[in-house]
Amino acid sequence: MSDDPFLANRGLLFTIAYEMLGSAADAEDVVQDTWLRWDAIGADARADVRHPRPFLVRMVTRKALDRLRANARRREEYVGEWLPEPLLTAPDVADDVALAESVSIAMLTVLETLTPTERAVFVLHEVFETPYGEIAETLGKTPAAVRQIGHRAREHVAARRPRMEVGRVEQRQVVDRFLAAVWEGDLQGLLDVLAPDVVLVADGGGVAQAVLNPVAGAKKVANLLKPFRRLTPGAEIVPTVFNGTLGARVVGIADGFDTAISFVVEAGRISRIYVVRNPAKLGMIDVVATLSR
Template sequence: MDTAVDAFVTHRNLLFTVAYEMLGSAADAEDVLQETWLRWADVDLGTVRDQRAYLVRIATRQSLNRLRSIGRRKESYVGSWLPEPLLTTPDVADDVELAKSVSMAMLLVLETLAPVERAVFVLREVFELEYDQIADTVEKSPAAVRQIAHRARAHVAARRPRGAVSVAEVRRASQAFQRAVEMGDVQGLLDILAPDVVLLGDGGGIKQALLRPVVGADKVARLLASRKVDVTALSLHPAHVNGHPALIVRIDGELDTVLTLRIDDGLVTGLYAVRNPEKLSHMRHATALRRRA
């Protein structure tokens, strides 16, 4: 049992990351971790050649099972559904591939994949598992997994965020955006927003939020510059959420909204505002995400 505990603890952050990328929900990822441990504790470790691969297989299968219930919840969700934001440790941003894979923009792209396609893409492209290991996990032949991986890569490539952006470019854009929002500066926002910028809001029917996406720099700028609350009660705090720049919005000191940014070519192309309080519990402490143990 001590050996099982040690192996699980060693790979815990990696397993959480796998489940989170599969589900887009930290709460559900935590449940998957519990289910993974219960099954792992019953395994005869003498039969396990690769503990990491075995644990990932359990976590992935549990995530696939849970995706079905999440799908039913989304069908009755009020307004836009956004992934649950995570306050992340600085080293997540340092791992470019990991940060890219857990960004709000990428998680929304992964939402457009079928469950098995999502599992194959995540395990191959992010966690670099071999095709035969993935085949065992999703109960397909290696040849079928290769075809699924090819199809998923093409699907994601057509929708994923554009090329890499330098740290300096990201910092400049996020700081300019924050200044413009704080000052209610419409022109400042127009200067930093891409013409086709999209703003999505998620209140889950609990907090007031946009029920439909807002598209276009002019509409988004005017919405962000409008003052719906006393400016003295509003504060914006820069943070790294899902490995990328974000603003934590507080009203009278209380967490109200997590606003994450997608930045391409020096301009803000995507804004994701999560207000649903049920999705903000992981904003109290930084979450360690890992691609490796």
């Protein structure tokens, strides 16, 4: 491990920024800004920092909050549904169940419904176990106020988060059945593997073709996906681990845009499907992300 505290904690800093922003590109920018600020304080000042990890966490959190607030207007003007940017992840991310759930597309989508401050408190306390006192110092609030914000955020997330309590073997079996049914155009196979109240959300960003509104219900989703092979000759579906869980990547579609798909599996069926086609969000799906906590 590097002797430089920034380099030693870079994976952590990126993970915090990514969970707060839902964008790998924005997270990289925030981490780079944090590095420039860290470097600018000078070697002597850096050596005087007794606890560099929480110091760096404060820096990256504040910068991520600034970016999150600045992005609010852009999100409001976004064409269609906005989904987080998928990340190609190594198997060791899936080994850390808490980390894998916290960076899943499903969880990041729920975090989008929090205010920026609520999101910061939830991510820092619930995922990274940062004490409320440290979070209060970061946000310029009292520990009591931060505790109240954390309680509110936790209840909000608990009411909306999907229950992803399935093992890897079961998840792979369900996803494999789904992909086979899509490939074969098997309507009954799709109905068998989709939860009755399944929801499909797609993000094309107004650039790549995608449904603009969520599609709900097994029959509607199955009918949407059944003609996939006929409508996309030459396309290939490749099982891929995105954000710590098994998903799929679709390449070779005639419009030239790749597709990243993430799933939520509950009780042996797929309950959520997240489809990202916006090319601006697929720039890092060939690079394994370094995530840690």
